[in-house]
Amino acid sequence: MILQNDDRTLGTPGEMDCAREAIHLSGAIQPHGYLLSCTLPDWVVRHASANIAGLLDMPPDQVIGKRLGEHVADDVLQPLLEAIALLEPGATPQRAAVGNIGALAHLCDISVHVASGLVHLEIEPRTVNAVRQAPTVVAQRMISRVSGAADMRGFHQRSAEEIRQLTGYDRVMVYRFRHDDAGEVIAEARADDMEPFLGLRFPASDIPAQARALYVRNRIRVIPDSRYQAVPILPGRDVAGAPLDLSQHALRSVSPVHLEYLRNMGVAASMSVSIVSGGRLWGLIACHHREPRLVPPSVRAAADMFSLFVSMRVSAAEQAIAMQHESRAREVRDRLALRLSGREDLSTSLIGALDLLESAVPCDGIALRSDGQWHTHGRTPTLDGLPHALEWARGQGADRLPATDHAASWLLPDANEGLAGVLAIRFGRRDDWLLFFRREQVEDVVWAGDPHKPMVATDDGVRIAPRKSFASWRETVRGRSLPWSDADRTAAERLRWLLQERPWQPLPDDAENVSDMRLFRRRHVLSEQKSRLDQLGALLDGLGHLEDAETARIGERIAALEAELRQLMLGNSLS
CATH class of the missing domain: 3.30.450.270 (PHY domain)
Structure with missing residues (x-):
């Protein structure tokens, strides 16, 4: 936001570096999962995460160039093939199978997507706190509880409460983007001993344009531990020598600047769920936890389905x-x-x-x-x-x-x-x-920290880092x-x-x-x-949440209107 008596049009060098960062080309994943990228129909492995030995009990050089069937049973590959048949290239990763993988038969959740001519498998070992019920059942129950909200303010508040109950995070916020790309917390569910963020505004530079674009393409992002060590993908470039595009990878390693930003906020784990309206990023359901926290794929799948309903409600409200x-x-x-x-x-x-x-x-x-x-x-x-x-x-x-x-x-x-x-x-x-x-x-605005200083110099003066203070900072905007x-x-x-x-x-x-x-x-x-x-x-x-009978009634009315219009056109042509 351009503030009172501040006609700057260019950001600081740190802001500009952050805005230019190619975060989709990180060449690495987070360590709570494994990556295998294969060609079809032969299932030959072309890329693997450097930690793959933890799953398959053999180093990457013994996996890359080999058929995946040597390490994964056919009864695991078959549901993946069925999911792939329904996927469009570049579509969001789909949780496609649960199976035992590797010499130790690890029970894993497997997500799949197709991009750049490869099938990408993202594999996460099952945890004891996985949701026992199907994600669709969980999401439907959440939807039924928020649907009765009297207005959109109440709807957003209930949505935050439902996501917090589902995930167990210390803080869940509904974060709306304003016309100037600054963000504002419009609903919040939090632990009693946490300072409230409700009503705080964050400068647009906190979530730069390329990050917002990725949030539209990949609706849910999770960071179980903001102090993780990134795991490289081997080899780090494709056959043409270009860096790997990880835009759609759920396990993609995030920007080091963002990780430092989270640590400066006292956040050890985070998750964000996109709210998309009219093809644009309307806002986020942002989740923070003070300790590392792993949210299993089944929970994320329920949150993702719930977010689609939230997006539809927001879009319908805007259309109305x-x-x-x-x-x-x-x-x-x-x-x-x-x-x-x-x-x-x-x-x-x-x-x-x-x-x-x-x-x-x-x-x-x-x-x-x-x-x-x-x-x-x-x-x-x-x-x-x-x-x-x-x-x-x-x-x-x-x-x-x-x-x-x-x-x-x-x-x-x-x-x-x-x-x-x-x-x-x-x-x-x-x-x-x-x-x-x-x-x-x-307007009297309460910012989460000084918006004039979204980036500050480090103690050694070598680089620019995100701000360390998020204390309320008041300003009158004219x-x-x-x-x-x-x-x-x-x-x-x-x-x-x-x-x-x-x-x-x-x-x-x-x-x-x-x-x-x-x-x-x-x-x-x-x-x-x-x-x-x-x-x-x-x-x-x-209206994607309607039952089949209601959808059919709408279809009948549209068909009747279409028939009437055609009859009018026919009558005019005959006359």
């Missing part, structure tokens, strides 16, 4: 909000279209509809520039500040919707009127503009407005389309032009209905 916004904006556009179809010219019509436009895109003030004249409604910059805001908007390019929530990027200091955000729409043939403004939101959401931008884009669809003219009395205007209105309404159907399609992504 977006649909409410779109419904309100659509009503405004319909009313605006009626006003603009009158006998007044466009400029006059818009001047009389500024209050209506303010409802189309939620804001605190709006300014119309038409024929070189300014007309305002609500809270806007001074007359000196309006041309400055317009020049900023022009400088962003006319083919997009310029928008910012940062006052310093566009606003004259002496013309602010308590504003910070602006969104601009250019329309018409005479360089006309609509500018929407939002007031400054003064110069920012409520951010412009995707729904705001969509509403603005459709408003621009409405204004530019045709040069609005007074509606003449002759029948031909009246018919033309009615045709336009019908097309406009149909376009709006298509938008609603698109949004309903996205909403279906949040």
Whole structure:
């Protein structure tokens, strides 16, 4: 986050090094498991973790280049083949089998995924605290307990409590990413003797972009011991000489900077479960423990299934909000279209509809520039500040919707009127503009440590390390407005389309032009209905928890609507 009186755009060298770190190319795994990468159909081992002797009782050089069937029984390989047949290359690892492996017949959980032309087996010896019930049964019970939450705040709190009960971690947090990529703890379940983190904010640099991308691809990550010694993968490069891409490996060794970060927090073991909405990383269920703690694959599988439900609920809630916004904006556009179809010219019509436009895109003030004249409604910059805001908007390019929530990027200091955000729409043939403004939101933020110092120099001055203090650090943030959401931008884009669809003219009395205007209105309404159907399609992504009967009923209704639309098309074609 860019803070008050802080216009830095570049991070410290440590932040930039961290952001460039190729964490998916670590070339090593964590020591609580083993890795074998094979070709198919011959099951020849191409890569093995350096600790493989602990499983197969022979060193890596006696395993690499040999058939896996020499070390693993067919009754273990067969379910792996069945799982592989259903996997897409690059898909998330699947817990595929439980079997006895090696000379000592270790009972192990085996996960499998396909990537880079190889089948990767991640093998973890069974522990005494493995879940006895099937992960699906455990996840279903968790889902039933959180489903009754009255609102999303209660839902997130119950989700944290369920994951803590499942895993036994000292602290479980629901960590949401903000629009500026900073994170905020919005729910927490913890041991009574632990300091609360609820409400604390963490700078975006704590989880850099490449780490967030991996969280989307690999939904669950576990570190049983933050002081582990990484185990190399042999050989460390593929046949083409490139480093191994471990993006999908559950056992992948994590960044040394992240391990040091955890130790500085007093965390000996951690797990993170991704919450994904609309293809983006919405947040994490973050788990911390003060002692090393191994969470078996069966428990992780239950947590992973539960997280899919959490993701669907979050996505459905966001879609519901977006649909409410779109419904309100659509009503405004319909009313605006009626006003603009009158006998007044466009400029006059818009001047009389500024209050209506303010409802189309939620804001605190709006300014119309038409024929070189300014007309305002609500809270806007001074007359000196309006041309400055317009020049900023022009400088962003006319083919997009310029928008910012940062006052310093566009606003004259002496013309602010308590504003910070602006969104601009250019329309018409005479360089006309609509500018929407939002007031400054003064915010008292409690950070987990000083956000200005996410990285600090070590005692010897040789390298940059993560900060050591996570004590509450308070700061007042100014110069920012409520951010412009995707729904705001969509509403603005459709408003621009409405204004530019045709040069609005007074509606003449002759029948031909009246018919033309009615045709336009019908097309406009149909376009709006298509938008609603698109949004309903996205909403279906949040209904994966429904029973088969409910899903079938929805399918019948969709089929009936489809048949009705086809009948209408057929009727029109015959007429």
